[in-house]
Amino acid sequence: MTQLEALRREFEKEAITTRKMLTQVPTDKFNWQPHPKSMTIKRLAAHIAELPTWIGMVFNTDELDFENNPYQVEDVNTTAELLAYFEKSVEDGRKHLKDGKEEVLDKPWTLRSGSTIFSIDPKRDVLRMAFSQVIHHRAQLGVYLRLLNIPIPGSYGPSADEL
Known part of the structure; x- marks a missing residue:
């Protein structure tokens, strides 16, 4: 199995688990946060939903410079919009993993500000x-x-809510 084949396999498994978790995020709690320094549940969930797009960023760039690329989270306003955004991101990640070349994986990539x-x-x-x-x-x-008393789906086996 090539490195890209292994990454594709892992990506698909993690997408299933992530989808189950994002499905549980209630629209009416989007502005909730457990602590003033914590992200709101909306921002956290939208960030999770966007992460598959990082695959294309890595394949198509040699760096991310925060100074030149200020972070902007996708503005989703319902659980349905969150899930649609996630599915779009998954398709993007899937495409880049399919089209990616093994020889690119050894090239350096820089994270900077x-x-x-x-x-x-x-x-x-x-x-x-x-x-x-x-x-x-x-x-x-x-x-x-859990803090909102919302059942948590299992990730790598059943959760306490599923037993």
Whole structure:
């Protein structure tokens, strides 16, 4: 199995789990946040929904410079819009994983803000980091949902709500 085949397989499995979690986000709680320093559930869920688009960014660029690319989260206003955005992002990620070339995976990719460099890693590692970001933020979303007493779907087996 090639590296890209393994990434495609993992991507599809994680998309199923992510979709289940995003489905649980209630529109009427979009402005809720567990702490003033935390993202709102809307911002967190929209960020999770956009992360599959990072695959194309990694394949098509050699860096992300926050100074020249200010972050703007997608403005979704309902759970249905959130899920539609996620599906669009998944299609984008799927396309780039399908069309991607193995030889590109060794090329360096830089994360920076102007002259401050945070990391320079092979694109393969940056793709793995993007997948890890989904898992990380999905776990945060699980905490948010638990605090709101909303059932949490299982990720790698059943959740306590499914037993």
